[in-house]
Each structure stands twice: as C-alpha cells, then as structure tokens.
Amino acid sequence: MTTSLITGSTSGIGAAFARQLAADGHDLVLVARDTKRLRDQATGLHDRHGIKTEVLAADLATDGGTDAVELRLADRENPVDLLVNNAGFANKGPYLDVPVADELKMLKVHCEAVLRLTSAATEAMRERGRGGVINLASVAAFMPRGTYGASKAWVVQFTQGVAKDLAGSGVRLMALCPGFVRTEFHQRAEKSMDSIPSWMWLDADKLVAAALTDLARGKSLSIPDPRYKVMMGVVKVLPRGLLGGVSSKTGRKGGPR
Template sequence: MTTALITGATAGIGAAFARRLAADGHDLVLVARDVTRLREQATELHDRHRIEAEVLPADLAEDKGIAAVEERLADPKNPVDLLVNNAGFGNKGRYLEVPMAEELRMLKVHCEAVLRLTSAAAEGMRERGRGGVVNVASVAAFVPRGTYGASKSWVVQFTQGAARDLAGSGVRLMALCPGFVRTEFHERAGMGTENIPGWMWLDADKVVAAAMQDLARGRTVSIPDARYKALMGLAKLAPRGALGGISSRTGRRYGPN
C-alpha cells in the first residue's frame, strides 16, 4: 500500500486529490489547519474506501507547521510515496494595497514551504528509487499577476529545475498549473467572481484526473485543460502589458487551491 501526503487537503484541489487517491487505494496523510475538518474528511475517506487516513494539523505559514510536515515526510518507517503541495491562498487587492505581512505570509506558504517539503520528501524518495511530487501552481505563473503570480512562477521554475536534477532517480516532479477552479478559494479571499466568464471555470476532480495522467506520462508541467493550453500558447505571443490588463479585469488571481 502506498501513501500520499496532501497539504491544503480539506477543500478544493487538495480535497479532490484526496478523493482520487483514496479511491485508487492509497493511504493518506491529510494536512491542513482545521483539525475538525481534517478528522471528518479522514473518517469519510476511511469509511468509503477502506484506506488509512492520518491527520496532521499544520499551518504552513509558520515554521512550526512546516517543520511538523517535514518530519513526517522524512520518517523512514512510514514513507510517503507521493507528495501533493497544494496549500495556498490569495490576497484581495493590488500591489501596495495588500499589507506586507500578508505578502510575506504568501511567500512563506507558496515558496518556502514548497521548497522545504519537496526537499524533505525527495531525499527519501531518491534513496528508495521511486516517488512523486506534485506542486500546485497556476496559469497565473505565466502572466503578470503581482506577488501571487510571481510565487507561482517560482513554483514552476523550481519544480522543473528539481525534476531535471533528479532525472533518472525514479523521482518524478510536476508543477500543476490550472486556471479558475470552482473551490472555496475566492470566497475565503473575499474576491468577487462575477466578471469571470463561465467557460473559464474548471472542475477540481477533472483537474486532478488530468494531473494524474500527466504525472504518469512524466511531464514536468501540467496545464489540465485544452482551453487554458490554448490561452497560454497565445500568452507567449501577446505583449506583456496586454496580458496584465486582461488578468486585472478577470480578477486578482487564477485560483486553483
């Protein structure tokens, strides 16, 4: 029986990964801040799929939380075969409108936690000669989107570089870059979604299904929808200023988490 650890597991893409992996027979380590929701989720997945679901409450905006997950990932007696770094959030407001403390908190979760947890998992995976890491980024990584887009661009670049350095080791790394996904994300951040066209919304379970296919194929970047693949292709040709204007009109961020 293999084990997957998922951060930000109680909602959105994280919850979709938990459902999919439990249905596929993987034991789970579920990480999030809300211990009550974690326990409810663990019980439901255990009862439905007869897998083991471990609960690990942790706030990845704090060193203590990151360290707790690092310790679990490094446990040689209970190895983790797949890490899904999904925890993340957005801030409402433009640059200089968002308090610096919140910008730094975002970098802690999106960059430092991803670096540290990926490293903690990949070390043991390399020794065992197998394993996988999915770092949830966003198509915002490819357009001008302030701190959020910059942090997700870092996730993509880091993941691709790490995947190259670990090539041939049996460890697969992939950055998942969805567009707008129907989750709790925008509501939590206090962001309106009325200006986002209906065709731009993706289903979390379908995003995860596409991600798992791309991971199995050995891809290092996954854009899990033909519409967004086409948009990102056009983005490479469009002037940077035009992209910034479009992304501002469609909301503060593309929201996968």
C-alpha cells in the same frame, strides 16, 4: 500500499486529490489547519474506501507547521510515496493595499514551505528509487500578477529545475497549473467571480484525474485542460504590455487558482 501526503487537503483541489487517491487505494496523510475538518475528512475517506488515514494539523505559514510536515515526510519507516503541495491562498486587494506581512506570509506558504517539503520528500524518495511530487502552481504563473503570480512562477521554475536534476532517479516532479476552479479558494479571498465566463471554470475532480495522468506520463508541467493550453499558447505571443493590462483587470479580483 502507497501513501500520499496532501497539504491543504480539506477543500478544493486538495480535497479532490484526497478523494481520487483514496479511490485508487492510496493511504493518506491529510494536512491542513483545521483539526475537526481533517478528522471528519479522514473518517469519511476511511469508511468509504477502506484506506488508512492519518491527520496532521499544521499551518504552513509558521515554522512549526512546516517543521511538523517536514518531519513526517522524512520518516523512513512510514514512507510517503506521493507529496501534493496544494496549500495556498490569495490576498484581497491591489499591491500596496495588502499589508507586506500578508505578502510575506504568501511567500512563506507558496515558496518556502514548497521548497522545504519538496526537499524532505525527494531526499527520502531518491533513497528508495521511487516517488512523486506535485506542486500546485497556476496559469497565473505565466502572467504579470504581482506576488501571487510571481510565487506561482517560482513554483513552476523550481519544480521543473528539480525534475531535471533528479531525472533518472525514479523520482518524478510536476508543477500543476490549473485555471479557474470552483473552490473555497476564491471565497476566502473574497473575490467576485461574476465577470468570469462559465466556460473558463474547471471541475476539480476532472482536473485531478488529468494531473495524475500527466504525472504518470512523466510530465514536469501540467496544464490539464485544452482550453487553458490554448490560452497559455496565446499568452506566450502577446505583447507584455497588453498582457499586463488584461491581467490587472482580472488579477486579484478574479485570478485563477
């Protein structure tokens, strides 16, 4: 039986990963800030799929929270076979309207926590000669989107770099870059989604299924939808000035996951 650890597991893409992995027979370590929601989620998945569930309440914006998850990932007696670094958030408002403290908090969750947890997980996985890490980025990583886009661009570059360094070790790493997904993510950031065309919305469960398939195929980057693959191909050839203008209109008011 394999064990998967998912951060930000109680909602959105994290919850979709938990459902899919539980259905596939993985035992789960569920990580989020809300203890009650974690326990409710763990009970539901255990009852439905007969798997073992473990809850770990932790706020990855704090050193103590990241320390606790890091310690769990380093446990050689109860190894984690798959880490899904899903926890993340967006800030409301344009640059300079957002307090610097909130921007630094984002970097702590999106970058520092991802670095520390990936390091703890892959060190133990390399010793066993197997394992996988999925780091949640975003298609925003390929567009000028301030701190959010920059942090997700870091996730992509970091993950692909580590994947190259660990090639042949049995440990796989992949950056997952979704587009717009109907989750609590946008609600928490108080984003208005009225201007987003219906065809741009993705289903979280289908996204996760595609992502797990890409990981099994050894991909280090997953954009799990043909529509977004085409869009990102166009982004590569657009002039940076034009791209910046488009991004600013959809940016913090309606950015992708």
